[in-house]
Amino acid sequence: xxxxxxxxxxxxxxxxxxxxxxxxxxxxxxxxxxxxxxxxxxxxxxxxxxxxxxxxxxxxxxxxxxxxxxxxxxxxxxxxxxxxxxxxxxxxxxxxxxxxxxxxxxxxxxxxxxxxxxxxxxxxxxxxxxxxxxxxxxxxxxxxxxxxxxxxxxxxxxxxxxxxxxxxxxxxxxxxxxxxxxxxxxxxxxxxxxxxxxxxxxxxxxxxxxxxxxxxxxxxxxxxxxxxxxxxxxxxxxxxxxxxxxxxxxxxxxxxxxxxxxxxxxxxxxxxxxxxxxxxxxxxxxxxxxxxxxxxxx
Amino acid sequence: xxxxxxxxxxxxxxxxxxxxxxxxxxxxxxxxxxxxxxxxxxxxxxxxxxxxxxxxxxxxxxxxxxxxxxxxxxxxxxxxxxxxxxxxxxxxxxxxxxxxxxxxxxxxxxxxxxxxxxxxxxxxxxxxxxxxxxxxxxxxxxxxxxxxxxxxxxxxxxxxxxxxxxxxxxxxxxxxxxxxxxxxxxxxxxxxxxxxxxxxxxxxxxxxxxxxxxxxxxxxxxxxxxxxxxxxxxxxxxxxxxxxxxxxxxxxxxxxxxxxxxxxxx
Numbered sequence: 209x210x211x212x213x214x215x216x217x218x219x220x221x222x223x224x225x226x227x228x229x230x231x232x233x234x235x236x237x238x239x240x241x242x243x244x245x246x247x248x249x250x251x252x253x254x255x256x257x258x259x260x261x262x263x264x265x266x267x268x269x270x271x272x273x274x275x276x277x278x279x280x281x282x283x284x285x286x287x288x289x290x291x292x293x294x295x296x297x298x299x300x301x302x303x304x305x306x307x308x309x310x311x312x313x314x315x316x317x318x319x320x321x322x323x324x325x326x327x328x329x330x331x332x333x334x335x336x337x338x339x340x341x342x343x344x345x346x347x348x349x350x351x352x353x354x355x356x357x358x359x360x361x362x363x364x365x366x367x368x369x370x371x372x373x374x375x376x377x378x379x380x381x382x383x384x385x386x387x388x389x390x391x392x393x394x395x396x397x398x399x400x401x402x403x404x405x406x407x408x409x410x411x412x413x414x415x416x417x418x419x420x421x422x423x424x425x426x427x428x429x430x431x432x433x434x435x436x437x438x439x440x441x442x443x444x445x446x447x448x449x450x451x452x453x454x455x456x457x458x459x460x461x462x463x464x465x466x467x468x469x470x471x472x473x474x475x476x477x478x479x480x481x482x483x484x485x486x487x488x489x490x491x492x493x494x495x496x497x498x499x500x501x502x503x504x505x506x
Numbered sequence: 507x508x509x510x511x512x513x514x515x516x517x518x519x520x521x522x523x524x525x526x527x528x529x530x531x532x533x534x535x536x537x538x539x540x541x542x543x544x545x546x547x548x549x550x551x552x553x554x555x556x557x558x559x560x561x562x563x564x565x566x567x568x569x570x571x572x573x574x575x576x577x578x579x580x581x582x583x584x585x586x587x588x589x590x591x592x593x594x595x596x597x598x599x600x601x602x603x604x605x606x607x608x609x610x611x612x613x614x615x616x617x618x619x620x621x622x623x624x625x626x627x628x629x630x631x632x633x634x635x636x637x638x639x640x641x642x643x644x645x646x647x648x649x650x651x652x653x654x655x656x657x658x659x660x661x662x663x664x665x666x667x668x669x670x671x672x673x674x675x676x677x678x679x680x681x682x683x684x685x686x687x688x689x690x691x692x693x694x695x696x697x698x699x700x701x702x703x704x705x706x707x708x709x710x711x712x713x714x715x716x717x718x719x720x721x722x723x724x725x726x727x728x729x730x731x732x733x734x735x736x737x738x739x740x741x742x743x744x745x746x747x748x749x750x751x752x753x754x755x756x757x758x759x760x761x762x763x764x765x766x767x768x769x770x771x772x
Contacts, residue, residue, distance in 0.1 A: 222652065396605040399568050400668070403597055404619040405589030418609035 230498035237494035240487035262301035298454035305455035310435035321381020329389025343379040351376035388420040422499040429492030516574035552729030566597035606653035613649030659690040
């Protein structure tokens with residue numbers, strides 16, 4: 209049936225749309241959202257949109273300043289580093305390591321953490337406690353330290369860093385999901401659904417989950433900024449991603465030697481890192497504010 | 507065996523755990539027994555904390571009794587799963603907004619019992635929900651509404667729609683009319699009476715209001731501190747109350763003048 213809009217209808221927006229509308233009112237949140245969207249698209253397209261191969265060295269253009277400098281060339285938009293590699297290409301290619309790998313780590317942590325947390329939240333008594341506190345011991349160690357311990361045992365490599373970060377994020381997800389479900393499951397609408405005779409799976413996925421998505425979104429943004437920082441920090445220390453790979457933290461570490469000669473080598477990857485983490489935090493924060501606002505209004 | 511519902515020595519104890527120590531059981535409901543015929547309306551009255559909500563919740567299955575058993579047409583209800591039980595006994599909660607899922611549309615929530623308890627396919631479910639919505643005085647358009655978009659009277663109607671969508675034999679209402687203003691309360695009570703006439707449902711409802719009880723109920727059960735102190739037909743309890751409390755509860759309209767016609771049929 210064609211949707212003929214003859215009559216003026218005012219539809220109240222759905223809960224998710226309300227959050228979106230509220231977020232839209234905050235220009236910083238919108239800017240953060242678009243920055244992040246562009247960054248993710250650039251990351252996905254990075255093999256095709258880099259102007260040069262990030263590893264190819266141009267002997268005729270060593271330590272070329274960025275193009276807005278008097279000595280800069282438009283060919284190398286962000287300049288080149290001490291080996292003559294194009295910094296723009298390296299930053300774009302580096303987003304795979306600095307944004308893509310954290311995304312994958314958070315995805316795995318969320319998958320494992322949410323399923324264990326949901327299981328813990330839906331069960332009761334000893335089973336619930338056991339599952340909830342299963343990986344609590346990991347929480348007592350800071351994520352960076354745990355990553356260092358794992359690297360000390362297994363040796364520095366990206367896989368080990370990913371493993372460490374995922375492991376640290378899992379118990380946080382478990383706790384958040386368990387607490388959220390626990391708060392919801394004694395509310396009356398859950399009892400009402402139980403009296404409808406629904407299955408446990410339906411109860412979890414269709415009745416409770418729509419009510420805890422906000423908490424999940426918040427935890428995911430928080431975990432993402434932690435993961436990005438950790439991978440960059442370990443790269444900076446030379447323990448994570450290894451040198452020729454264009455990871456932002458590694459690039460920062462490399463630029464330390466020539467920071468007075470060629471400050472752009474440090475500023476540009478640092479700026480990329482800073483803006484990414486800032487926009488993730490701003491986005492997470494405004495989503496939380498929007499959810500709080502919606503809860504207050506309804 | 508003509509009794510629809512037979513409550514046999516049902517009691518409820520809560521145990522408040524204090525750390526690791528086993529706590530002391532607190533009695534919410536001492537063993538009570540009563541029975542109800544098909545199509546009858548039972549009102550449960552009492553002071554706050556007298557265990558009247560507990561009885562309602564136990565009958566509806568929201569809580570498990572500590573002891574005793576409930577029989578529906580001679581079958582034990584306590585041994586049934588929630589799914590078997592909800593085809594026969596449904597509940598209307600005290601706070602209708604809190605008993606509706608805030609993130610799901612009204613229509614989907616009303617479909618929920620149909621998905622799990624009937625063989626209807628999706629268009630048939632939708633058809634049935636539309637039918638029930640118009641039965642409780644809402645529009646089919648309300649299918650796509652979220653609960654917070656409705657007024658409290660409409661939310662109450664949705665709660666009633668959810669209770670009757672499976673065509674149960676008993677509907678339990680736990681102080682479902684407290685939050686409503688008198689005119690909407692009258693509408694909703696009349697709606698329930700109409701539904702009772704149409705579908706032959708037995709109603710069990712918990713209420714403070716003597717007017718509603720007198721107007722609607724066939725039998726009254728008076729609770730006091732977890733004990734059933736009186737049980738009988740409305741007429742008998744109004745005319746010949748045995749306990750002082752019964753008298754107080756049923757003749758309380760002298761204290762605050764609520765116009766009696768507000769609860770009568772229009």
